[in-house]
Amino acid sequence: MSEIMKPTTPEQVAEAVTWAASTATPLEIMGAGSKRKLGAPVVAEHQLHTTALSGIKLYEPEELVMSAGAGTPLGEIEAALKQSNQRLAFEPSDMGPLFGEASEIATIGGAIAANLAGPRRIWSGAARDHFLGFTMANGRGELIKGGGRVVKNVTGFDLCKLLAGSYGTLGVMTEVTFKILPSSEESRTLIISGCTAQSAVKAMNKALAMPFEISGAAYATERALLRIEGPSVSVAYKAEGLAKVLDEFGTVSVVGGSESKQIWTDIRDISAFAKASEKQIWRLSVPPSKGAEVAEQLSNQFSGEFILDWGGALVWLALDPTEDAHAQVVREAADKTGGHATLYRASEAVRQSVPVFHPRAGAVSVVTSRLKGAFDPKGILNPGRMG
Amino acid sequence: MQVPKPDDDIVARRSDIITAMRSILSGEGVIVDESELAAYECDGLTAVKQLPLIVVLPETTEQVSQVLQYCHQAGVKIVPRGAGTSLSGGATPLGDAITLGMMKFNRILETDYENRCVVTQPGVTNLSITQAVQADGFYFAPDPSSQIACSIGGNVAENAGGVHCLKYGVTTNNLLGVKMVLMDGEVITIGGKQFDDAGYDLLGLVTGSEGLLGVITEIIVKIIPTPETAKAVLVGFPSNEQAGQCVASIIGAGIIPGGMEIMDRPAIKAAEEFVHAGYPLDVESLLIVELDGPKAEVDYLIERVEKIAKKEGATSSRTSQNEEERLLFWAGRKAAFPAIGRLSPDYLCMDGTIPRNKLPEILARMQKMSEHYSLGIANVFHAGDGNLHPLIMFDANKPGELEGATNFGMDILRACVEVGGVLTGEHGVGVEKRDLMGEMFSEDDLDQQERVKCAFDEQALLNPGKVFPQLKGCAELNSLDARQVELKFPNLPRF
Known part of the structure; x- marks a missing residue:
């Protein structure tokens, strides 16, 4: 009979995995399950949820560090940080609604396991860049720690990087430590309306070459969007400087406050596509200069819609559903740029037949499967999820 | 060693x-x-x-x-x-x-402003990358003190840092891709000009792996726009505690300076005598805070930093009035190592990182150790990120001093781990700290890391003797039957 295990201590996690390893029983590992439909469907007898490993263990605002149980809701973390005017600078998206799940249920462990990164990635990086240390149970059921609680640490291999974006296939994180940063005093958005994607990327390219620490550069609904943050005096200065150089691309308007905030929440969570629940969604990661071209080509060919983020380096593409999700054409287009394509949202049946993550060839795939074996020799943790 | x-x-x-x-x-x-x-x-x-x-x-x-x-x-x-x-x-x-x-791999292959990156061979020096793009308003952020000489390949292997890490990150945060040769001769490409890769983050794993996983032959690094301006404040304090508290207050106020450095009295004295940077000699602790960014922001924040410093009990404070003066403030700090070299025939430079608020405790403990070993010590400290560089002074020609200095260093690193820090912030484990890995990691932790090594290099032919105290064989590490297991369903909350 299928069971859901909700261990409350790291030792219980280790016990569960030890048992699963010794009996070769596959486990589906998850936090709150907001991104459960991301990845190939996992065939597992039991589920192991980290949601009972919850709570902030350490928060030292002046040290810019926090430790929390892997199952701690992001909302709880963000609320605590807000008290000290701080935030998770990698701006984790709330993907629940995109996958037909509730909003605001996602956990910190899940955000790290999926290596989430919002629009601020262009300035502040992804979850991987803020992930300092962990305790986890590996696939042998041993409790392992890696990293530390300080930002500068080169002691041994950087296993944090390997765990970020491993979707629960290498270990079950029980506690995570991460870097936090101060919130900005003010945030404003410059909008160039009525421009094409190609011209938006040119405008973003020009803006990103300016020393203004731009923390968002996106394109949606024929608008190029640029976010500037900092002390009020600095935001005003940067807005003025940017408006001058962006003049040639169209009329520039500036919004602030909640309107500006909403724009970036919508880009972060690709809210527009969450509403169109029937569409298949591709996520293409390409060199910034190639984003507009690839997005236009694919959306024209398949009558789709797209949103660009990260100055053009991230393409969200929504297409009408088909059995093959046009995988071959989409992946060839990504390959040509040197980038890769993930089938971010599709039905279970499609995800069973189309690889969700861009297949890797040759020696990289050999190293990948050896690494999986190095952590999970029996292949019991989220088997098959990453293909 | x-x-x-x-x-x-x-x-x-x-x-x-x-x-x-x-x-x-x-x-x-x-x-x-x-x-x-x-x-x-x-x-x-x-x-x-x-x-x-x-x-x-x-x-x-x-x-x-x-x-x-x-x-x-x-x-x-x-x-x-x-x-x-x-x-x-x-x-x-x-x-x-x-x-x-790898020093014949000495060419920069491409500067790509549309994608804000540089494609380079690994033997190019760190500074050359910035020099190649600075005329166009860009630079490569990680700046280890050895940046004139050290190679970018070495920076990747060691995950090098520098004085601007708190704001701009270390090498791993500024790297986009590598071409790497595996031990069996296979050539792989990891990452590229895009921001991430499909599958596991091999780029993150390889960065800082100290040459144990492969040999890198090509590198793509991120470049960012050169800040419009930078200003530095030089603040003197009667105690290290106050300097440390000032750093905490600056960060607590939501300010992330481009660089923040603390020097203790012996380091201040040595640097001032060597460089004549105008450092105050009547203080116990000297803090350099540098703000960089848009002009309006720097002017605004520097004023706030000055106020915070005053409130925290600074006895002297000077703000750079021009670029020349700012560079002079840094010249003393950047010459701290050679300055100590003038005072002592030999020195060992340690590299632990600690939670910043443990600074006074660690400095006090080092002082005791200094007395115990009868060896002098000076401290420079990347205050923003908690990375300590204690410089232990000794004379290798005097019997027992090298051994004493080595033991002194090991004691410092043990103390760093004890207060919640790590053995090395940016210099790497190498052979130097290999035997201390057990202070920070359990046997299971180390076995897991060594299994990662086995995934790349089963025969342990790549840079053996570095990082790990003693490599077990991969066969032993990967055997499963060593563990005794209960075969009954675990007794834990389930639904």
Whole structure:
């Protein structure tokens, strides 16, 4: 009979995995399950949820560090940080609604396991860049720690990087430590309306070459969007400087406050596509200069819609559903740029037949499967999820 | 810190190995004469010296691949080496290993402003990358003090930092892709000009792996716009506690300076005598805070920093009035190591990182250790990120002093781990701190790391003797039957 295990201590996690390893029983590992439909469907007898490993263990605002149980809701973390005017600078998206799940249920462990990164990635990086240390149970059921609680640490291999974006296939994180940063005093958005994607990327390219620490550069609904943050005096200065150089691309308007905030929440969570629940969604990661071209080509060919983020380096593409999700054409287009394509949202049946993550060839795939074996020799943790 | 005894069998095959290398590399690419090998007998960790079996200097990825393929088949060890500036012995040679020098990979291949990156070979120096793009308003952010000499390949291998890490990150946060040769000669590409890769983050794993996983032959780094302006404040405090508290208050106020450095009294004195930067000599602790960014922001924040410093009890405070003065403030700090070198025939530079609020405790403990070992110590400290650089002064010609200094250093690092810190913030484990890994990691933790090594290099031919105290065999590590397990369903909350 299928069971859901909700261990409350790291030792219980280790016990569960030890048992699963010794009996070769596959486990589906998850936090709150907001991104459960991301990845190939996992065939597992039991589920192991980290949601009972919850709570902030350490928060030292002046040290810019926090430790929390892997199952701690992001909302709880963000609320605590807000008290000290701080935030998770990698701006984790709330993907629940995109996958037909509730909003605001996602956990910190899940955000790290999926290596989430919002629009601020262009300035502040992804979850991987803020992930300092962990305790986890590996696939042998041993409790392992890696990293530390300080930002500068080169002691041994950087296993944090390997765990970020491993979707629960290498270990079950029980506690995570991460870097936090101060919130900005003010945030404003410059909008160039009525421009094409190609011209938006040119405008973003020009803006990103300016020393203004731009923390968002996106394109949606024929608008190029640029976010500037900092002390009020600095935001005003940067807005003025940017408006001058962006003049040639169209009329520039500036919004602030909640309107500006909403724009970036919508880009972060690709809210527009969450509403169109029937569409298949591709996520293409390409060199910034190639984003507009690839997005236009694919959306024209398949009558789709797209949103660009990260100055053009991230393409969200929504297409009408088909059995093959046009995988071959989409992946060839990504390959040509040197980038890769993930089938971010599709039905279970499609995800069973189309690889969700861009297949890797040759020696990289050999190293990948050896690494999986190095952590999970029996292949019991989220088997098959990453293909 | 000792180099292991060479394997006689390999040494006996030296001439065969030379012949094989000469079939891959032309004349001067293979170095075999003792007088020439001497140039490679150590890296920046000069306390450990050993002549390599031979040195090879390939120029192409294909040659590196052939060298590694041969070594893989013949069971010959490889020590990769960049500019040889490692302070932890990352490139310390072995008597039975080929040292693979990468400094002929010395060209920048592409500057790409549309994608804000530079494609370079690994033997290019850190500073050359910035120099290649600065006329166009960009730079490469990580700036280790050795940036004039150290290679970008070495920066990737060690995950190098610098004084601007808190705001701009270390190498791993500024890297986009690499081309790497695996031990069996296979060439792989990881990352690219996009921001992430499909599958596991191999780029993040390889960065800081100290040459244990592969040999990098091409690198793509991120470049960012040069800040419009930068200003520095030089603040003196009557105690290290107050300087530390000032740093906490600045960060607590939501300010992330481009750089924040603390120097203690001995370091201030040594640097001032050497560089004449105008440092106050009547303070116990000197804090340099640098703000960089848009002009309006820097002007605004520097004023706030000045106010905070005053409130925290600063006895002196000077803000740079021009670029010349700002560079002078830094000149003293950047020359701290050679300045200590003038005072003492030899010094050891340690590199632990601690939670910042433990600074006063660690400094007090170091003072006691200094008395115990009868050796002087000076401290420079990357205050923003908690990275300590204690400089232990000794004279290697005096009997017992090298040993005393080494033990002193090990005691400091143990103390760093005890207060919640780590053994090394940016210099790497190398041979220097290898035997201390057990202070920070359990046997299970280390076994897991070594299994990662096994996934890349089963025979442990790549840079052996570095990072790990003692490599177990991969077969032993990967065996599953060592563990006794209960075969009953675990008794824990379920639904």
